Amino acid sequence: MTATGVRLRRAGEQSAVAKPLVAIESASKVYGTNRGLSPLSLAIHAGERVALVGPSGSGKTTLLRLLAGALVPDEGPHAVTIDGKSPANLKPGSELASLVGIVSQRFDLVPHLPVLHNVLAGRLGHWSLGRSILSLVWPMDRRAAQLALARVGIADKINERPGRLSGGEQQRVAIARMMMQSPLVILADEPVASLDPARAEEVMELLVGLVSWNGDNGASQRTLIASLHTASLIRRHFTRVIGLRESRVQFDLPAGDLTDAVLDELYDLGDDADRVEPLAGLAARDG
Numbered sequence: 490m491t492a493t494g495v496r497l498r499r500a501g502e503q504s505a506v507a508k509p510l511v512a513i514e515s516a517s518k519v520y521g522t523n524r525g526l527s528p529l530s531l532a533i534h535a536g537e538r539v540a541l542v543g544p545s546g547s548g549k550t551t552l553l554r555l556l557a558g559a560l561v562p563d564e565g566p567h568a569v570t571i572d573g574k575s576p577a578n579l580k581p582g583s584e585l586a587s588l589v590g591i592v593s594q595r596f597d598l599v600p601h602l603p604v605l606h607n608v609l610a611g612r613l614g615h616w617s618l619g620r621s622i623l624s625l626v627w628p629m630d631r632r633a634a635q636l637a638l639a640r641v642g643i644a645d646k647i648n649e650r651p652g653r654l655s656g657g658e659q660q661r662v663a664i665a666r667m668m669m670q671s672p673l674v675i676l677a678d679e680p681v682a683s684l685d686p687a688r689a690e691e692v693m694e695l696l697v698g699l700v701s702w703n704g705d706n707g708a709s710q711r712t713l714i715a716s717l718h719t720a721s722l723i724r725r726h727f728t729r730v731i732g733l734r735e736s737r738v739q740f741d742l743p744a745g746d747l748t749d750a751v752l753d754e755l756y757d758l759g760d761d762a763d764r765v766e767p768l769a770g771l772a773a774r775d776g
C-alpha cells in the first residue's frame with residue numbers, strides 16, 4: 490500500500506477514488522552533508538488547506554521548494570507531482586506558473602518598481618518575453634491589477650514603491666501578485682511570521698480567500714499549503730496540519746484537532762511555556 494492509499498483511507502471525507510492533486514512519493518533532499526528532508530510521502534487533494542508546522546530546520550522550506558519546482562528531489566523529478574506533472578521538470582513559464590506559486594516570508598518584491606509592476610509580475614509566467622518587457626513601459630492588464638489590489642485592500646498604493654510600505658502591505662502586494670499568477674496550488678512560506686497578530690489574521694484571511702477565488706484561468710478550487718507557527722490561526726483557517734521534526738513527519742491531523750499542547754511538544758516547549766512569545770521567537774529566528 491502506498492502512502493497515497495493510506496492517506497486516502499485516513500482522509501475519509503475525500504472520495505476513496507479521488508486522485509490526489511499533490512503527490513509526494515518518498516521524496517527527499519540532501520544539501521551536501523545536510524539533510525534537508527528525509528524520504529517523505531504525502532497526498533494532498535484539491536481544495537485542502539494544509540498547514541506545515543515544525544521547529545526551525547525541520548524541513549518546511551525544503552518541502553515547499555520541492556513543490557514549487559525550485560529544488561529537484563534526490564529521487565528525481567517524478568517523486569513530486571502536481572496534477573500529474575513534475576514541477577521540477579517544467580521550465581519557469583506559463584505551465585509552471587499556472588500550476589504552482591509561492592509567497593515567501595520576505596515577499597520577494599522588487600523594491601524600486603511600483604506596486605503595479607510588482608503585481609503584474611505575477612503574469613510574467615504567462616506572457617511572452619516581448620510582452621513582459623513592454624509591460625514595464627506600459628503596464629498591460631492594469632485593470633486586473635487594480636482589481637487584485639482592491640481585493641487585498643490597498644488599491645490606493647498602486648503607484649507606491651514597496652520599500653515605502655509596511656510589512657502587512659507588502660504581503661498584500663505579494664498576494665495580489667499571486668492572484669495575477671492564479672496557480673492551482675498556492676504555497677506560502679511563513680507568510681505571517683513578520684506580522685503582528687491582527688495583520689497576520691487579515692493576511693491569512695486573504696490567502697485562504699484565494700483558495701475559493703475564481704481567477705481568470707477558471708480554477709474554482711485551489712489548494713493552499715503554508716508553513717506557520719500559530720495554533721489558533723491553523724485551527725481557524727486550515728483543514729489539515731502536518732507536523733515536521735528533524736525532516737520527518739511527526740503528525741498529520743485534521744487542523745481542528747491541533748491543540749496548543751501538541752504544538753508545544755513538537756517545539757519542545759514545556760507545559761508552563763508561554764503560548765505566544767516562544768513561538769513568535771521561533772518564527773523570527775527561522776530562516
Ligand code: ADP
Nearest residue numbers: 520523524525544545546547548549550551776
Ligand atoms: P525550515 O524551513 O523548517 O526551517 P529548511 O527546509 O530551511 O527548514 O531546512 C531543513 C534542513 O536543511 C536544515 O537542517 C537546514 O540547515 C538545511 N538546509 C536548508 N537549506 C540548505 C542549504 N541551501 N544548504 C545546506 N543546508 C540547507
Ligand code: MG
Nearest residue numbers: 549550775776
Ligand atoms: Mg523555513
